[in-house]
Amino acid sequence: MKKQDNSLMEKIISLCKRRGFVFPGSEIYGGLANSWDYGPLGVELKNNIKNLWWKKFVQERDDMVGIDASLIMNPKVWESSGHLKEFSDPLVECKKCKKRFRADHINSNNCPECKGELSQPRQFNLMLKTFLGPAEERVNEVYFRPETAQAMFVDFKNVLESSRKKLPFGIAQTGKAFRNEVTPGNFIFRTREFEQMEIEYFIEEKDWKEKFELWRKEMWSWMTETLGVEKSKIHELEVAKGELAHYSKRTIDFEYDFPFGRKELYGLAYRTDFDLKNHYQEPPYRDEENNEGFYPHVVEPTFGVDRSVLAVLCDAYVEEEDRIVLKLKPSLAPYKVAVFPLLKNKPELVAKAREIYKELQKDFMVAFDDRGNIGKRYYSQDEIGTPYCVTVDFESLENDDVTIRDRDSMKQERIKISELKKYINGKL
Ligand code: ATP
Numbered sequence: 001m002k003k004q005d006n007s008l009m010e011k012i013i014s015l016c017k018r019r020g021f022v023f024p025g026s027e028i029y030g031g032l033a034n035s036w037d038y039g040p041l042g043v044e045l046k047n048n049i050k051n052l053w054w055k056k057f058v059q060e061r062d063d064m065v066g067i068d069a070s071l072i073m074n075p076k077v078w079e080s081s082g083h084l085k086e087f088s089d090p091l092v093e094c095k096k097c098k099k100r101f102r103a104d105h106i107n108s109n110n111c112p113e114c115k116g117e118l119s120q121p122r123q124f125n126l127m128l129k130t131f132l133g134p135a136e137e138r139v140n141e142v143y144f145r146p147e148t149a150q151a152m153f154v155d156f157k158n159v160l161e162s163s164r165k166k167l168p169f170g171i172a173q174t175g176k177a178f179r180n181e182v183t184p185g186n187f188i189f190r191t192r193e194f195e196q197m198e199i200e201y202f203i204e205e206k207d208w209k210e211k212f213e214l215w216r217k218e219m220w221s222w223m224t225e226t227l228g229v230e231k232s233k234i235h236e237l238e239v240a241k242g243e244l245a246h247y248s249k250r251t252i253d254f255e256y257d258f259p260f261g262r263k264e265l266y267g268l269a270y271r272t273d274f275d276l277k278n279h280y281q282e283p284p285y286r287d288e289e290n291n292e293g294f295y296p297h298v299v300e301p302t303f304g305v306d307r308s309v310l311a312v313l314c315d316a317y318v319e320e321e322d323r324i325v326l327k328l329k330p331s332l333a334p335y336k337v338a339v340f341p342l343l344k345n346k347p348e349l350v351a352k353a354r355e356i357y358k359e360l361q362k363d364f365m366v367a368f369d370d371r372g373n374i375g376k377r378y379y380s381q382d383e384i385g386t387p388y389c390v391t392v393d394f395e396s397l398e399n400d401d402v403t404i405r406d407r408d409s410m411k412q413e414r415i416k417i418s419e420l421k422k423y424i425n426g427k428l
Contacts, residue, residue: 069151
């Protein structure tokens, strides 16, 4: 396992800020407790990840449908799900410097910062509270959802009746979740507001082991093929029985070797029929053959969006002799292609380049750059992961072709302008 590499993390955070991937939230007001904002390039990368996820797990499958539920649900949801009682972390406080830590994250009896004495651990509920309506009364107290999962259970019957799906089938959702984390930190790895992509896959109890294995494979395929993350940096951790979440009978954490250590990226859990039983007094599903009602069981693959972005950035970041490259898969890159006129002061080159740029923009996110020399422009695009750069020169005006340069091999070839879209699409 790789040792902690704080300098790599610093470089990634600095690149993210400089190039517009991720900024500190509310920065001009001094920030807010490890909140981060996605900038112009970050939002593209993040949307690409979310869209690929939806395509792979919803669009291309017959056994999946999606929903987009409210962030704030009836508080009874969290009572029934067990979150109000169980969704807590053990918190210890340093008696000297008053800093708080998660007891399960530290290995000593003393404060990791000042070595002061720590208090006894107490359970701290992670649900983020607010008030619905104008009066700040207890009766109006509600919670921002701490996971997207519960809506899939609460909406189960409506989805079933409207979509007419039969077991096995899944409900997918992407969206924000909120947790009052004791110690947010490590950039976008642990924040109090974050985004999830979750699937609740409904099955018959007898099939749980088989479906668990199927989803385990799907998750590997997502991480290594779709996101292109280096396989050797991903590790499965079988969560010990005593450490399982209150709803789970089996959980595998998929961990990634982040620069700050090996940490959870995603999870796969067998939630039994715990959730549907909590929410429905009557069995919400009927057996097709004997018409008897029963509670489907659930396998849940869960994916953090922000941790996906971070893993992809850490994995793609490469320092070469005279350049920094983000070797992102083309499908993830914020810009698929950049267009340059060879010389800024030749209007006919600029006009031709802009024409190509406008045409490509109909299909892709495209960058345009006419500053400095070509070398600097390549450097700038390499650093943000743009897989292709197209240069318009004098020959282009005669022959309707351009030079296309590959980010990773740095090789250049001549290609007809009319072939550009096909060429780029073929690489996505
Ligand atoms: P951890 O042990 O790191 O606190 P968890 O096991 O509580 O995580 P889950 O409840 O399984 O996490 O949440 C599902 C996924 O949501 C995680 O695998 C992770 O990708 C993401 N996630 C959870 N908490 C956060 C957070 N505070 N910030 C960013 N992503 C998060």
